[in-house]
Amino acid sequence: MFNLKNVFIILSWLVLSLTAQGQVLQDPAAQQLIIKALDSIYNMEFVEADALVRQIQTRYPQHPVGLILRATQLDLQNLPISDNKAATAQFVQSVEQAMERSKRMLDKNEDDPEAVFFMLTCHSYMASLYHNRGESLKAVGESKKAYSYLRDGFKLMDKNPDFYFTSGLYNYYVERYPMDHPIVRPFMFFFADGDIALGIKQMDVATHKGLFMRPVANYYLSHILMKYEGNPARAAVYTKYLIDKYPDNPLFAMSYAEALLMSGRYAEARPYVQHLKQMPHKLVPLAYYTFSGMLAEYDKNDKEAIQLYDVALKQYADEAYTKEYQAFVYAGLARIAARANNRNQAKLYYKKALAIAEYKSIIREAKAYK
DSSP, X not given: OOOTTOOHHHHHHHHHHXXXXXXXXXXXXXXXXXXXXXXXXXXXXXXXXXXXXHHHHHHXXXXXXXXXXXXXXXHHHTSSGGGOHHHHHHHHHHHHHHHHHXXXXXXXXTTOHHHHHHHHHHHHHHHHHHHHTTOHHHHHHHHHHHXXXXXXXXXXXXXXXXXXXXXXXXXXXXXXXXXXXXXXXGGGGGSOOOOHHHHHHXXXXXXHHOSSSHHHHHHHHHHHHHHTSOOHHHHHHHHHHHHHHOXXXXXXXXXXXXXXXXXXXXXXHHHHHHHXXXXXXXXXXXXXXXXXXXXXXXXXXXXXXXXXXXHHTTSOOOTTXXXXXXXXXXXXXXXXXXXXXXXXXXXXHHHHHHHXXXXXXXXXXXXXXX
């Protein structure tokens, strides 16, 4: 499960895809170096990534690309970065320095497409940081700053298919976000209307045709399909691409196992749930025990499921990444209580699930129980 509060993945790829005609990426060797750096970052190979990012910074010392890559690495290497004040400070410093360099480029040429999109990246990174801290209004403020740069991409989809992702994500979330966060609705008048169905179609194009944006398009679209659209079977197609390419990324591993389980593909999910057990990352245990409890339920072993769910509730939960799994746990405990004809207990667990859940499927299940 990945919450769209975490937008950093979008922009680490955005920094590449939106600058295809810029000064740096006219050099095919530079393109390959940056792609290698991102592949290392996304597969959690940080020693290799560090060396590659240093090469890029040495080759382009006055350019924002190295700073943006560094910020991306800091974010993934310290998941969740909001728990690490020192890493957060380094992240903010890298983004602010990248913003300064982008501004200098714009001062020389206000129509410089590379500078425009690096500035978009910087503001979007800050929007992500504020959102993960629960500072929705500040996040909207940064989004407003990014918007003037983002809208230029609407005109460039035919020239660069990676723009299908950024345009699609905008079209989807400018409509969806205020539905789930009504506090920001009065501040959304600044943004042009979107189109949810069109947004999904555009992101799907990016998952097939995108060059640099293909991985993140797969990731975000799969999450949207699971969280909002109730289509985990389709989401599993996109997450399969990610787990095959980046097997050591815990976010991608959790997403694929989740999509399989939500699709009812329990036999296929088992080895991927076990794979999670081998991942030494603080975000993973909650997912592992939650998914193991779901498998025990499927095996009609409610006693074991209860034990696993109880362990899951004792694990670290992060608001942006894994909190939703607690709702999965409470829904599972509610189902077990209902099977035991303990209606009051089932209602209590579903009430706890509703207090956390954002996934529409969990919300519908809890509300349907009478």
